[in-house]
Amino acid sequence: MGAPLTRQQQSQLLEWFGPDRFSTGSSACELHIHDISPHRVEPPSGVVWPQSTEEIGRLLAWAYQEEIAITPWGAGTSTEGNPLPVKGGLVVDMTRMNRVLAIRPEDLQVDVEPGVFRRELNRQLSGSGLFFPVDPGADATIGGMIANNASGVKTVKYGATKDYVMQMTIVLPDGEIITVGNRAHKSSSGYDLGKLFIGSEGTLGIVTEATLRLSGVPENQLAATVTFPDLGSASEAVAMIIGTGLEPAALELLTEGLIELMNKENGLDLEVTPSLFCEFHGISRTSLEEVAALARELCEDCGALSYQYGIDEHERRTLWQARHDAWETINRAHPGKNTLIVDAAVPISRYPEVVVFANQAVKDQGVHGYVFGHAGDGNIHVVMAGDPDDQEEWRRLETVNHLVVEKALELKGTCTGEHGVGIGKRKFMALEHGASITLMKKIKDLIDPKGLMNPGKIFS
Ligand SMILES: Cc1cc2nc3c(=O)[nH]c(=O)nc-3n(C[C@H](O)[C@H](O)[C@H](O)COP(=O)(O)OP(=O)(O)OC[C@H]3O[C@@H](n4cnc5c(N)ncnc54)[C@H](O)[C@@H]3O)c2cc1C
Incomplete structure (x- = not known):
């Protein structure tokens, strides 16, 4: 964990955010150290709830000078430890930036703040004949979905989050505010920086506004x-x-x-x-x-x-x-246990192979494991229940995870179809990406030379 905030730092944050939107209290901090993964971290030094791009710009510029780690937080429903503040510092909880700013049915677009939950977005869209079709089972925030490039049961027809993000306002680690993308249906204008930030898990900056494409509600x-x-x-x-x-x-x-x-x-x-x-x-x-x-x-x-x-x-x-x-059903069926979720994807022709392999791995290791998945995307999940304190049992769960991911990579697939890398999948990144992980790290170092944005994620 990082150093606690000095008295001076605390009074600066209190001046900007007031006691309602800045806390060092143990309950606020402890609410921000669990997603649904088995990873555990120490509480952060504090939690901030910003309400505007400008506030985040000022906060990040200051934190950059003070060398305070920053970890963005959406709904905390990740499965790989993605939003956990592994190096302490400040958690920036985005849930008070939760407005739907403009619905433009004529363009099939909506502008949102990142803390809006996807179900609430669809509730506000009802009656417009349009909807935002990406639906991870959990009620996630749009910012968390962008950062993890989330997908869901309807991705096989409608695509993943990356297919819906047209434009974003982003605050970079040093506080600079940029806009990437545009609102045109197509563009070939230079590097696609939007795609770089989508799926970057908050390691390159904080998304503070997004224009999303929408789909027509099917008849x-x-x-x-x-x-x-x-x-x-x-x-x-x-x-x-x-x-x-x-x-x-x-x-x-x-x-x-x-x-x-x-x-x-x-x-x-x-x-x-x-x-x-x-x-x-x-x-x-x-x-x-x-x-x-x-x-x-x-x-x-x-x-x-x-x-x-x-x-x-x-x-x-x-x-x-x-x-x-x-996931909830499996969780309830194994009280007192934690879950480890395998998430991998393969080309569709290899789906039968990876599914049969995963099922056999569960049997061979004798674990409580349930194989299912977004089959149409070649995406396999195995949810396993076990006790992390029982080293022998947890080792068998980890073995299934390793075997299935390595099989997916052998079949030219990926170590994560939708949940992201977080902490849990870092160990597979070199195997999947080879030399290009070095380029990813160079990009990270270029944008965040002090390594302050969501440290300890994606890279080992
Ligand atoms: C029961 C269950 C089922 C699930 N099923 C699916 C599924 O089918 N498909 C799927 O894709 N996922 C699934 N998930 C995982 C999870 O819901 C998604 O990954 C979701 O996108 C996480 O969003 P969140 O708002 O909870 O973000 P968080 O978990 O809070 O954060 C996710 C990441 O985003 C970063 N972040 C948050 N907000 C911002 C921001 N504004 N700017 C920059 N970075 C930010 C965080 O630092 C973190 O790295 C499931 C989870 C659960 C609990």
Whole structure:
């Protein structure tokens, strides 16, 4: 942990933010040392809740002179320790910059402050015929989603956060305020600095405003559940559906253990066998029926046991809610344990291989592990429950994590499909990126030569 703030530093912060928006109190500090990862850090020296770009500019310029570490904080729902203040200093909690600034339906755009939560954004968009479709299960902030380049169940059709960010205001580590990007639908104007900041996990600066692209709310939605005799045939069907260009809006793979828990927790009666949850969006019911019928043929060619579609709206919502709640469900089923979440992604043709491999690794290591994922994106998750204080048990969880990530890299995939690097995935960065990790570090050093912005993340 870094040095505590001096009395002079504290009075400067109190003068700028007042006791409402600056705290060194233990409860405020301890609220900012946990995401859902097993990583633990010491409390920071203080927490600040800014309300404007200018305030953040002034704060960062001052912290840069004083050499105080700065860690931005959204909703704290990361899975790899991304927002934890490993070197103490100040946590900058963005949740009081939570305004939707302007909705421009004619351009399909919205301007937001970064602390707005994605559900609240969609609530404010309701009635406009537009929505922000990126939906990690958790109710994250837009700033946290930009910083982690989050995605979710609908990414297979609609894309990830990076596909929706058009323009951003960013405060750099020394307090300079810049704008990157523009509001045009396309641009080939120089280096794409926006993409550099998206997914940089707050290590290069703080996003203080963003213009997001929006999508039209689909006229028709059709959900289907498909069961398979084994994991291999279920994941082969995924590759077939994507390869045939059917463009599902969601295509999720679930395995027996998780389905059993979902049945118990949600009063569902799903068959306990590897399954796909699919959703299709389109302009007419007839076109959706055609797509669903084609998907059925493909699934049956892969050996599907059952294919149920046209399920009613209530059932559709219940199924997706149960899927969204997967992590909470697993957590509740293992009281007193922590979870370790594997998040890796591979090219779609290699999805069956990585899924079968991960399932076997869970069995071989004898851990409580649940394999599922955003199958349509080639994204696999294994949520494992264990006790970090039981070294032998936790070592087996870590072994599964290593094996699956290394397998994904061998298959030309990535060590993280959506959760980011944080603390947990730093150890895989050199293996995935080779010499280009050196270039990433040079960029970090150029923008943040004192290493003060969210230190200890991405790079070992
Ligand atoms: C149950 C559950 C399910 C999840 N499912 C998914 C999923 O399907 N897909 C997915 O992608 N993720 C998923 N996640 C992970 C998590 O929700 C996302 O990574 C999300 O983007 C984190 O947002 P947050 O607001 O909680 O940010 P935080 O966790 O608070 O912070 C994330 C990172 O952003 C930085 N940051 C925050 N605000 C700013 C800012 N304004 N400027 C610069 N940096 C900033 C932080 O320093 C940190 O590095 C899930 C999490 C949970 C708990």
